[in-house]
Each structure stands twice: as C-alpha cells, then as structure tokens.
Amino acid sequence: MSRPRSSARTRLINAALELFTSQGVTETTTRQIAELAQVNEVTLFRHFGNKQGLLLAVMEESAVFTQLGESLKEQVGQTSNLEQALKKYASDRLKALEQVPEMLRSVVGEAGKYTVENRRALGLSITLANRAFARYLAAVIEREQLSPSIAPEKLASLLNGMLFGYLVIELTSEFHELWEDREDFLDNLVQMCLHGSVSSEDSQQFLNLPLSHQEPETPSKKVADLPATFVHSILQQAKKRGLRDYALAYVLFGTGLLPQEVVALERLHQITDTQEHLLQITQGAIRQVPVNQWIMGKRHGSYTRNPLSQWLKSRKDEQSALFINDATQPLTEAELRNLWQEFTSGLLTPQGEPVLIEQARQTWCVEMLMRGIDLDDLSILSGWDVNQLQPYARRAREKAALERALRADQKT
Structure with missing residues (x-):
C-alpha cells in the first residue's frame, strides 16, 4: 500500500528549507521551490503570498526551528542547576541554527526587503520562542529556589540576543579574535548571565560557590502556594x-x-x-x-x-x-x-x-x-x-x- 502524499503546503516548506539551506534565500527563486515541491508557482503564491511569506512559514513550522522549543519541557528534568540549564539551551540552540547557515546569512542580508507585515510576524515568532525559553528558565529557577536579580523574560531575551549575535559574527566574518572557540564563548556567556560582568569583592566568595549551593535572598522570595x-x-x-x-x-x-x-x-x-x-x-x-x-x-x-x-x-x-x-x-x-x-x-x-x-x-x-x-x-x-x-x-x-x-x- 503506497504512503499518502504530504500536502502541497508541507512540500513547499520542506523544499524551501532545503534550497534556503543549500544556496541561501537570495539565490533561491520561487520557481525552483515550486519545481522541487512538484507544484506550480501559483500554488506557492496562493499559500504564502511571496518568497518572504514562505521564509516566515519555514522559520515558524519546520522541525529545525520548532523541535528545540518543544524539547524545553523535557530539558527541565535533564539539568541539575541553572548554570547547566543555560549552557545546554545555548549549545542546543546554536547547533540547531547552524544546520541552516546559508539561510541565516540571507535572513540577515535581506531583512530590509521584508514587508512590514512579514517583519511584524517574524518579530512575533521570535517573541513566542523567547517566552517559551523564559518559561523554561522560570521552572528551573523555581525548582532550585533561586532569587534572580533579572526576570526570566529579560534573561531569556539577553541570552537569545547574544546567541544570535554570535551566529551572525561567526557566519559573516573570519579571523576575528573575540573568543578562543565556541566553548569559550558559551562559558563566558553563561557566567555573565549568572553573575553579571562585575562583582564586588565581598560577594566573590558567594559567586564562586556551585549554583546549587547558593542560598536565595529571602526578602525577595515569592511564595506561590495554592488555595x-x-x-x-x-x-x-x-x-x-x-x-x-x-x-x-x-x-x-x-x-x-x-x-x-x-x-x-x-x-x-x-x-x-x-x-x-x-x-x-x-x-x-x-x-x-x-x-x-x-x-x-x-x-x-x-x-x-x-x-x-x-x-x-x-x-x-x-x-x-x-x-x-x-x-x-x-x-x-x-x-x-x-x-x-x-x-x-x-x-x-x-x-x-x-x-x-x-x-x-x-x-x-x-x-x-x-x-x-x-x-x-x-x-x-x-x-x-x-x-x-x-x-x-x-x-x-x-x-x-x-x-x-x-x-x-x-x-x-
């Protein structure tokens, strides 16, 4: 018995991801995408409007971008402290996005050509992904009974922004001397998120403790018991x-x-x-x-x-x-x-x-x-x-x- 054929929309998204990844968004035409998906261009335009609309659908719906977010719930139980949770998320996010380097280069290069509607939709998808990460952080922080000085939403925004900046630099430049390697970048990024870039001499002993042994500052601790x-x-x-x-x-x-x-x-x-x-x-x-x-x-x-x-x-x-x-x-x-x-x-x-x-x-x-x-x-x-x-x-x-x-x- 033959397997049912996937929908035209799904085939278009998969074809676009394949071509965007191999040759970039700029060099990919709607005709190439339609041919690879075995549909005509009219079908592509009917579903997505234009190439930028299809790019947005790729970013929102393809497994490369959604799989990591869906795994955050599982990751809460796979990390022992906030430091490990931050580093695992950052490492996994970079690995996932590095699967589509040409597409990322094109996204950065073509951003000025997007319509206002597409830019707004792209911004919303980034916001939703950031909120998912913030909920993940909040769950880990609550589990470890920590009292963060930065709200999980802000911490998630900072970390995601720096991860994207790292990828832009790595994918668009050579021979920089900003960090030794990826591990060096991740270690310093996580430490900055945990402790800030400057600490007083009196607090250094506290900061050097393993995170799981740090005591929360009780005055700011919020108790959320249930009726x-x-x-x-x-x-x-x-x-x-x-x-x-x-x-x-x-x-x-x-x-x-x-x-x-x-x-x-x-x-x-x-x-x-x-x-x-x-x-x-x-x-x-x-x-x-x-x-x-x-x-x-x-x-x-x-x-x-x-x-x-x-x-x-x-x-x-x-x-x-x-x-x-x-x-x-x-x-x-x-x-x-x-x-x-x-x-x-x-x-x-x-x-x-x-x-x-x-x-x-x-x-x-x-x-x-x-x-x-x-x-x-x-x-x-x-x-x-x-x-x-x-x-x-x-x-x-x-x-x-x-x-x-x-x-x-x-x-x-």
Whole structure:
C-alpha cells in the first residue's frame, strides 16, 4: 500500500528549507521551490503570498526551528542547576541554527526587503520562542529556589540576543579574535548571565560557590502556594486520569517532595502500617517524610489505604520504581512534569497563570506551618535550611492572620 502524499503546503516548506539551506534565500527563486515541491508557482503564491511569506512559514513550522522549543519541557528534568540549564539551551540552540547557515546569512542580508507585515510576524515568532525559553528558565529557577536579580523574560531575551549575535559574527566574518572557540564563548556567556560582568569583592566568595549551593535572598522570595479549592481540583482531575496520576498528585501535595525526589523513589522506600506512612528519600537531602492523609482540609484514605497504596496494588509488573510510565519503565522527571501539565490542564492560578509543579511543594510547606510544625522540624522534613523557609513562615502568618480576622468579623 503506497504512503499518502504530504500536502502541497508541507512540500513547499520542506523544499524551501532545503534550497534556503543549500544556496541561501537570495539565490533561491520561487520557481525552483515550486519545481522541487512538484507544484506550480501559483500554488506557492496562493499559500504564502511571496518568497518572504514562505521564509516566515519555514522559520515558524519546520522541525529545525520548532523541535528545540518543544524539547524545553523535557530539558527541565535533564539539568541539575541553572548554570547547566543555560549552557545546554545555548549549545542546543546554536547547533540547531547552524544546520541552516546559508539561510541565516540571507535572513540577515535581506531583512530590509521584508514587508512590514512579514517583519511584524517574524518579530512575533521570535517573541513566542523567547517566552517559551523564559518559561523554561522560570521552572528551573523555581525548582532550585533561586532569587534572580533579572526576570526570566529579560534573561531569556539577553541570552537569545547574544546567541544570535554570535551566529551572525561567526557566519559573516573570519579571523576575528573575540573568543578562543565556541566553548569559550558559551562559558563566558553563561557566567555573565549568572553573575553579571562585575562583582564586588565581598560577594566573590558567594559567586564562586556551585549554583546549587547558593542560598536565595529571602526578602525577595515569592511564595506561590495554592488555595485549598485549587488543590482539590488538581487532585480530582488527576483521579479522573487514573490511579497513577492520582497517586502522583497525592504524593506531591502530601509530602512536598521535589520532582527529582519523586522519580527516584522505589517500592522499598515506603514504610507503612496502621500508625504511619513514610517515604525514605534518597535523592538530595537524605531523610524520611510522612505521607499526609489530610491535604488542605480533606482526607484521602488512611495510612494503609490511599491513592498511593491503590496504585501499587493495581500493578502487575516487577519494577522496583515506585512510579513507572506506560512502558513499565521508571518514570523520568521530564515525564512527571509532562503528566503534571496534563492533569492540571485548563486550571489557572488566582493570578491567571498555569500552575507549576513546584507550587505543590510550596503549598505543602505553608500548610505544614499552618498546622503548627515549627521551622526547625520543617527544615528536617523538607531538606531546606531555616533561612530558605523564612518566606514560607511569613506566608503562613499572613494566612493565619486573615483567618483570625474573618473569624473575628463573624463573631461581631
């Protein structure tokens, strides 16, 4: 049976990418593109208007440009700190764009010939790509509990701008002495993004620490815990998707574990009887954490019968991992983050933003403090030091004050 032929639009985009890459935009004619795509020029003009419109479609839709952006969600779980995340993104972006050097030279050289509409559309596509990178940075920053001096959106813009500048110089000039090689450029670019170009002598000791050991400045730390009704909605949506997703949501909100800690759990790390349900954490801070039956005022089973125990009871595999994917392999952090996005789909925070998986831990921290756990005990349970927990203590006091005020008003 013959394979169905791809659409004329797809063939035109693929043909244009091939010709733009091999001989540049300037030297490529619409007739050449149409011939390679096995359509007539009229079809090209009907779909894209002109060559610049086709160039814009190539940049927006071809795999060379979209594949990297689509992989950012997976990359969050593949990097251990912000420095690694920045360097991996920068390196991957350069590798992807270097696949089309002639096209990039032509894009720079022909920019003045584009119509206002095409320039506006091209600018929008760049903005959308930049926002995707900013969300990636925000997720890593939140995961590492950092307090950046530059907003993720600005940091993403700076980094992307410098990457494009590097490519323009490399593709249009020879024999410069700006940096030794690509690795030298990337190392200095990442260090500048992390620490700025100038630091005081007093702060140098801090800057020389591995990023994963740097403590956030607590006054600027924003706690984004979630309301009880919102948490219950997430748990309900996860429950509808199946036992595994329900168990994942239950563990995230019932233990406050980081995503990388959740995926490292094995069956033997579970300690349970009628009096307690504990998880032994072996990733990061080694500790034991209780699995709470009560989450934001609502009970989810008992120590021996709950969403996690039900998930484990339903399994027929021999995998030692506590959580597995559909192929019965240990769940990866990237897969966990994707599942989180799926069972929180359609839900927006009170600020109108998508909910991040890290907010489950923040919500748990505030809830534990609201229940009366002191900072020292929470430090042991969470693996964070007391300084990192100060913003959560303040947030818990704010919520407690509001509750007391509401109760006082009801009594008058």
